[in-house]
Amino acid sequence: MSTHEVAVMQGSTNSEVHFLPSAAGVALQGEAFPPAVLSLVGRLVDEFGARRQQLLAQRQERQARLDRGEETLDFRADTAAIRQGQWRVAPIPAPLLRRQVEITGPVDAKMILNALNSGADVFMADFEDSNAPTWKNCVDGQLALRDAVRGELSFTDPVTRKSYALGDKPATLMARPRGLHLPERHVVVGGHPAPALFVDAAGYLLHNARALLDSGRVPALYVPKLERMEEAELVDDMLAVIEDAVGVPRGSVKVTVLIETLPAAFEMHEILHALKSRVVGLNCGRWDYIFSCIKRRRADKSFLSPDRSQMTMDKGFLRAYSQLLIQTCHRRGAFAMGGMSAFIPVKSDPVQNEAALARVRADKEREAHDGHDGTWVAHPGLVTVARAVFAARLGDKDNQLDVARDDVVASRAALLEPPPGDRTEAGLRHNLRVGVTYLAAWLDGNGCVPIDQLMEDAATAEIARAQIWQWRRHGALVDGRPLDDAWLRRALDEETAALSGRRLDEACALFWQLSTADTLAEFLTLPAYAVLEP
Numbered sequence: 001m002s003t004h005e006v007a008v009m010q011g012s013t014n015s016e017v018h019f020l021p022s023a024a025g026v027a028l029q030g031e032a033f034p035p036a037v038l039s040l041v042g043r044l045v046d047e048f049g050a051r052r053q054q055l056l057a058q059r060q061e062r063q064a065r066l067d068r069g070e071e072t073l074d075f076r077a078d079t080a081a082i083r084q085g086q087w088r089v090a091p092i093p094a095p096l097l098r099r100q101v102e103i104t105g106p107v108d109a110k111m112i113l114n115a116l117n118s119g120a121d122v123f124m125a126d127f128e129d130s131n132a133p134t135w136k137n138c139v140d141g142q143l144a145l146r147d148a149v150r151g152e153l154s155f156t157d158p159v160t161r162k163s164y165a166l167g168d169k170p171a172t173l174m175a176r177p178r179g180l181h182l183p184e185r186h187v188v189v190g191g192h193p194a195p196a197l198f199v200d201a202a203g204y205l206l207h208n209a210r211a212l213l214d215s216g217r218v219p220a221l222y223v224p225k226l227e228r229m230e231e232a233e234l235v236d237d238m239l240a241v242i243e244d245a246v247g248v249p250r251g252s253v254k255v256t257v258l259i260e261t262l263p264a265a266f267e268m269h270e271i272l273h274a275l276k277s278r279v280v281g282l283n284c285g286r287w288d289y290i291f292s293c294i295k296r297r298r299a300d301k302s303f304l305s306p307d308r309s310q311m312t313m314d315k316g317f318l319r320a321y322s323q324l325l326i327q328t329c330h331r332r333g334a335f336a337m338g339g340m341s342a343f344i345p346v347k348s349d350p351v352q353n354e355a356a357l358a359r360v361r362a363d364k365e366r367e368a369h370d371g372h373d374g375t376w377v378a379h380p381g382l383v384t385v386a387r388a389v390f391a392a393r394l395g396d397k398d399n400q401l402d403v404a405r406d407d408v409v410a411s412r413a414a415l416l417e418p419p420p421g422d423r424t425e426a427g428l429r430h431n432l433r434v435g436v437t438y439l440a441a442w443l444d445g446n447g448c449v450p451i452d453q454l455m456e457d458a459a460t461a462e463i464a465r466a467q468i469w470q471w472r473r474h475g476a477l478v479d480g481r482p483l484d485d486a487w488l489r490r491a492l493d494e495e496t497a498a499l500s501g502r503r504l505d506e507a508c509a510l511f512w513q514l515s516t517a518d519t520l521a522e523f524l525t526l527p528a529y530a531v532l533e534p
Helices: 026-032 035-068 080-084 109-116 135-149 196-214 229-246 268-274 286-296 316-332 350-370 380-394 425-443 458-473 485-496 504-516 525-529
Strands: 017-019 101-106 122-126 154-156 163-165 172-176 183-189 192-195 220-223 254-259 279-284 335-340 374-377 449-451 454-456
Touching: 017 026, 017 035, 026 135, 035 183, 035 192, 035 196, 035 229, 080 268, 101 109, 101 380, 109 122, 109 135, 109 154, 109 163, 135 172, 135 183, 135 196, 172 196, 183 196, 192 196, 196 229, 220 229, 229 254, 229 268, 254 268, 268 279, 268 316, 279 316, 286 316, 286 335, 286 458, 316 335, 316 350, 335 350, 350 374, 350 380, 374 380, 425 449, 425 454, 425 458, 425 485, 425 504, 425 525, 454 458, 458 485, 458 504, 485 504, 504 525
Parallel strands: 101 122, 101 374, 122 172, 172 220, 220 254, 254 279, 279 335, 335 374
Antiparallel strands: 017 183, 154 163, 183 192, 449 454
């Protein structure tokens, strides 16, 4: 075994666990993922690896049935008793009762410090959609969060020499591990890449769960991209094993689940029930939800999406989904968290800046009026705007759990209603520009990128390539013209001619491949991960 590998054989782990030799992060990988973490990852793979693979296979089998018209999306008949029952989730602990403004971002030290000091109630440290999962990013992120939990994190910008340190009242920390579908190839278990969810969750919680509880705080996670109740059950079982390994009571780790897939919208009660001893809320992950709607209904020509800018949360299938989430959560005693507005401040242009702030304000006013308990922002400059909106609505209350929304009737038809709007050449070109620019940055190690005054992450890049795939596959009219390959190629070349970047050519080639493939790929981050780094 090389000097860059660490083998761990202890506890109930039956498989050898080791690091894959890597050019990045080697010096600190043993500190971020010590033997106890690797051993726990091995145990999680032994106990849940086959079950995870089966659940992922069931996603694909279901998609095949949807494509063939043999199945339709609907509320489950076999879980009607769960939806009709009178149960509630466990009480929400005091440190999580106020979540009116949450800020999200990647796990680099500067972002962590700025977010914790932003004045938001919660910072969600993101190993997933806004993090390009280079091994160095993942290693450094685990260590930065460990230091932040202990109040020891600081950072000096190597270019500006500006120093950053934690303030007196940092936001409550939550972490988002990567989704069930993603691998972490730098941790090898039994000769295979470990599931990234196991690596991220085990690393974060073994470092921090006890320290958080001992200081009166709560170890808390955001869980992404679940599709069914059975996947939530796996997460619950996984966290119980981690809690046992850490030596904390079961149910200590609290979770908020992002409802960002179309199948999950039909199983919100069931997902809450599967996690009822630890779940504290659901979140409207709007961008991934739009992508999932396109992906899961890819064979349905009646569900042709308009320009992304026209799919807003105040109408149609998106409004039905967000209001159903509020009703479901509040019936069960859980928070209903609003979603992300992608607009960011425009410091160089006061007129554009005020227009962006007005759009954010209107979005947050809708959420607060509808009954959401809090919302997301992507930039510290928007915390004040979002807080003012929720303060005006809630007054002295921490949340709106008392807003039952019994008036909401979100039917299957409403959740599946085709979105109205137009497909335009401007929308096509925006998709191309965003998709390629973001993918080039992601391949270069940056997973959160401002483009055209919007903060883009993997979810919005997924929309970009899925829309183009859908429009091309179904011969959709774009400004009255069918989208063919010649037009698409010309537009791609024109939109990327002025761009620059170390990995731009690779990004162009991959984006073209994904947009014109015979089958819509499940996630762009899977083929992109294969070429992310050696």
